[in-house]
Amino acid sequence: MNQTYQAKIYVTLRPSVLDPAGTAVQKGLQQLGYTTVDRIRIGKYIELSLKAEDESMASQQVHRICDQLLANPVIETYRFDLEQLPVAVLGEGQ
Numbered sequence: 001m002n003q004t005y006q007a008k009i010y011v012t013l014r015p016s017v018l019d020p021a022g023t024a025v026q027k028g029l030q031q032l033g034y035t036t037v038d039r040i041r042i043g044k045y046i047e048l049s050l051k052a053e054d055e056s057m058a059s060q061q062v063h064r065i066c067d068q069l070l071a072n073p074v075i076e077t078y079r080f081d082l083e084q085l086p087v088a089v090l091g092e093g094q
Contacts, residue, residue, distance in 0.1 A: 002051040003087075005058040009070060009080040012043035017075045046070060049085065058082055 013019050022040040029037045048065070052058035062080055071078040 002053060003055075003058075004049055004051055004085045005055065006047065006049045006083050006085055007058070007062045007080050008083075009046040009048070009062065009066060009078060010043060011046070011066070011071045011076050011078045012041060014075055014077055044070075055082060055084065 019041050021042040025042065026037060026040040029040075048062075050058060050061055052061055059082055062082065066078045066080070067073065
């Protein structure tokens with residue numbers, strides 16, 4: 001039986017890649033007086049839900065989704081948290 005899982009995916013630039021957006025935000029914060037803020041990196045956060053037979057299969061699907069679409073492996077890395085969602089009881093919320 002398929003279970004429903006929620007993936008919370010974090011995509012960030014590799015440390016070796018320059019981050020002009022992060023640099024711009026850091027300069028803006030410094031102009032606002034936040035002089036103690038040091039080194040900002042900008043990334044993406046994505047949530048998705050999917051159905052899979054088990055957690056291992058769900059994890060494999062999320063890895064493929066990230067590798068094929070959500071992250072550029074040349075300049076980005078990703079990580080994700082995976083959580084099994086509770087099965088809704090038939091008639092609940094009606």
